[in-house]
Amino acid sequence: MKNFKIFSILFLFVLGLNSCSSDDDFTAETPEPTADFSFEAVADNPQLISFTNLSVDADEFMWDFGDETGVSTQKHPSYQYASAGNYTVKLTAMNGDNTSTYSEEVSVLGVPSAAFSYEVDEEDTYTVHFENQSQNVAEYSWDFGDGSEGSSEASPSHTYAETGIYTVTLTATGAGGTAEASMEVEVKDAQPAFSNVYIVGDASESGWNIGSPAAFTQSETNPFVFVYEGVLTPGNIKFSTFTGDWCDGQWINAAENGTSITQASGFIITQGCDGPDNQWQVTEDTQGRYRITVNLEIETINFEAQNAPYSELYLIGDASENGWNIDSPAAGFTQSSTDPFIFTYQGTLNPGEFKIATYTGDWCDADWLHPTQADASPAAGNYEAHLGCTGPDYKWRINEDTQGEYLITVNLYEGTINFEVQ
Template sequence: MKHNRFQLKYIQAAKMLGTTIMFITLTFCFGGFLNSCQQDEDIVILKGDPVSLSLSANELVLSQEAYANTSLVISWSRGSNQGTGSSISYILEVDKAGNNFASAKTYDLGKGVYEKSFTVSGLNDLILNFWDIQAGTTAEFEVKVTANVTNEDVEDGVTEIKSFTVTTYKPVSPELYIVGDATPNGWDITGATPLTASTSKPWLFTYQGQLTTGNFKFAVSQDECGCQDFYTQDPAYEGRLVYNEGGSGDDVQWQISESGNYKLTVNLVDLTIDVEKLAGPAFLNLYIIGDASPSGWNIGNPEAFTRDGDDPFVFTYEATLSPGDFKISTFKGDWCDGEWLNATQSDQVLTATDYIVTQGCEGPDNKWHVTEETQGRYNITVNLYSGTIEIEPVMLYLIGDGGPNGWDIGAPEPMIYANGIYTFTGALGADNPTGEFKFSKYQGDWCDGDWLIAATPNQSVTNGSYKIRHGCEGDDNKWKLQDGDAGNYTITIDLDSENITIIKQ
C-alpha cells in the first residue's frame, strides 16, 4: 500500500526585529502522480540575525562650544533568543583600543534599550577622568555590546568590536572670581567676588559693579593657595587673557585708572575680556572717619552716609561734629584698602565745597577741621557727579497754628542751638488755644526735607515721643494743644539722644 509521509529534517529558529521569517520546503509523494516515491522534507525556520552594532561617527573632534550637543550615538540590533521567547538585556562596554576591554567603562542597560548617546561634555569628561587621557589629544576607543539571554540554554550574543577616535578639549572652569585691590574685597581671595556664568554659554562670565583705581585678575576658586589657576592679562594686548595653570606664568594684571561702575565680560574659550565703564557713581558707599565724628578713627566700623534713593550720585550724613578732624572713606577694613575723599588742603574749613580723591595711603591726607567755634550738628551732602561737598548746620523750626508763626513753611519759628540742644521758649496756643504743631529741619516748601512729627496723631504736649518723616511720605502726626494747654513753654530737642521735652512755664 502507498501512503504519504514526511520527515522533519531540522528546524533552525532565530528572531530579528520581532519579525518571524519562515522558509519551508516540502516534498510530497502523491499516488496519482508518481508510481513509487519517498522524499524527505526540509523545514527551515529563521527568527532574526545575531546582535549587531553601529556608530553614528568614527572620528570625533570635541569642543567646549558644542558642550550640550550629542557627540556619539552607539546603536545595536535586538539580537536573537533562538526562538525561545526569552528576554534579552544588553551590556555596553567602551575601552581604549588595545586594552582588550580590561579597563572598560561598562553600562548595564537592561531590557528594551537599543542605543546609548553621549553629549560632547559627557564624553569629554568620561575620557579625561575615567581613562586619565590628556586634554587636547586624540585617542582611539573600542566598543562592543553583549546581548544576554535569560535562557541559560541559549548562548549570549556579542557584537563585533568597532572603533572610533576622539579628540578632547580642556573644559573651562565652571566658576570665576575677580580679585585685586581694584575689587570690592581687595586681595582677600577667600572673599573674592564671583562672576556670573551665562546659562546658555557657561564659558561666558560677567561682572557688573564698582571698581576702584588699582589692579585685578581672575581666579577659578576662592582657595587661598596661590598655586591655583589664574587668568591674567596678555602682556601684548589688554583685551586678551592668559591662562596660568597652577599659578604659573607672568602675573600681568589689568589696571583701573578711574573708579566707577564697570561691566566686565570674560570669554574663557576665546580668552577675551571686554571692560566697559558704565554710567553711575564711582562709589556705592561713603563713610565718615575722624575724631570730629561719631566714628572716631575706627576704619573697621565707621558710620555710613545714606545714598539718595532718587539720585545715586548723592550721599548724605547727619551728626554732631566735635572739635577735631575728619575725612571720608569709600570703604571699611584697613587704612590702605581703597579710595578716600579728602579735603583739598590741610585743616580745611567746613564752608569749602570741593574735595579730592586719593588712593589708599598715597595721600595727601588732608582733612576737614572742626573748631570749638564751629562744632555742632551738621548735614554733609556729597555729590559724586558734580564733585562737590556741602557741610551745613542742621536747623530746627517750630511750625503749626499752635506756634507763633502758624503754617508758614517759608518763615517758620527757628529754635536756638547751643551745646547740642535745640531750644524754643515762647507762647503756644496764643492764636489758637487748641492748635497743632510739629518740627521741620528746613524752610521752603512742604516736601523739601525732613520732619520731626509726633509718634501718634493728636499727641499730648506732655508726650515727647517722635519719629522722622521724609518729605511728604507717610504719617503726618502732630502735637495738639487741649483746652487749658495754651501758655508759655520751653521745648528742648536733643537729636543725639533722640529726646524731646515740652515743659509749660
C-alpha cells in the first residue's frame, strides 16, 4: 500500500512535467499582411500626391512612386512629382518575413504655368509676335493691353495702332488649374541700324580724321534720316558710322568708286577695311555748300546744293567808294567760289556811314543788311536783313579813329559780318 502511493505520486509528477513542457513549445502564427492604398492630388498643387495607406496586418512599408527616383518608408507619405504623367506606384507592406505588394497607376496632372516671350516684326515695328512658353495648359486668353478683343491662340501676333508701352497678360488654363503671366511690351517706331553718321574725306571739313569727324544730325521725326550741311571742296568723301580706328565699324560708301555727288542716289554698306573703298567725288565744278541727306530706311543719299539768298552785295553810304548810289554802285562784294554764302569786300572806309544792299535799282526794291543797332562801329557781330524801306534804318558808322583799309566778310549762312583792318 505504501509502494502504491509512492508510485501514484511519481506518476502525477511526471505527468505534470510533460504538461508544462507542451505549453512552453507553443508559437502563435504571424498573420499575412495585405497591401492597399488610396491617393489624391493636393489642392492647388496637382503634382503633389497624398497617399493614404489602407494596408492591414503590416507594420513596415516601402513605397516606390514609379518615377525611378522617389521612395519612402512612411506609412502615409506625400510625394511631389517633377512633371505630369502616368506613374505606377507600388506599395510593399511587411509583417516580419511576410510581405504583400499592391500597385496602382497614378495619373499626375501638371502644375499650370503661364509664360511667354515676344519679338517685334522686322518690317512692321507695330506688329508684335508672341511665343507661348506655358506648360501643362491647353487653353489661352490674351489681353494685349490696348483695349482690343484679344486672342485665344496659343502664340498669336498683334498689330498695335500706335506707339506706347502696353501691359500684355496671358491667362493659361489646364486640367491642373489656371496660371497668369504679364509683361510690358514697348511699341515704337522702327530704329535704324546706326545711331551716328559722320563725314570723312579731304573734300570735307573733317579731312581724313576718323578720330573726331564732323557728325550728321539725326532727324527728330524720322530716326532713319541723317542730315549734314557744310562746304565741300574738290576731293573725295565717304561716311562712317563710328569713330576710332579705320577698321572698327561699318562704312557708307558709294555704289561705284568716283561717283559724282551730283549723280549720287544710293549707297552700299561695307565692314571695316574689307571694302570696296568706294568714294564720292567733288570737283571744282561741283564744289560748294551742300545739304546731304542719308536715309537708312530706303538706302538713299541726296546731295542738295545750297544757294545763298543773295547773289550780290554792295556797300552803300558816304563812308564807301560807292557813296549813296544804289542805282549803279561802282564796286561790290566778291562771292566765294567755294562757299556761295561767303562774300568779301576789300577797300577803304572813310568817316561817314554805310549799310549793305543786296541789289541795285530803287531804294525800296529788295533787302538791305543793317547792323543790329544804330551807329554801330566796324566790329565783328551779327546783322539784320530788312526788306526795302521797312524796318529800322540802322547803319555802321566810321569816324577818324576807325577809318582805313578793311577786309569785310559777310557770312550769309551764319548771319555774321566781320571787319578786319588791313
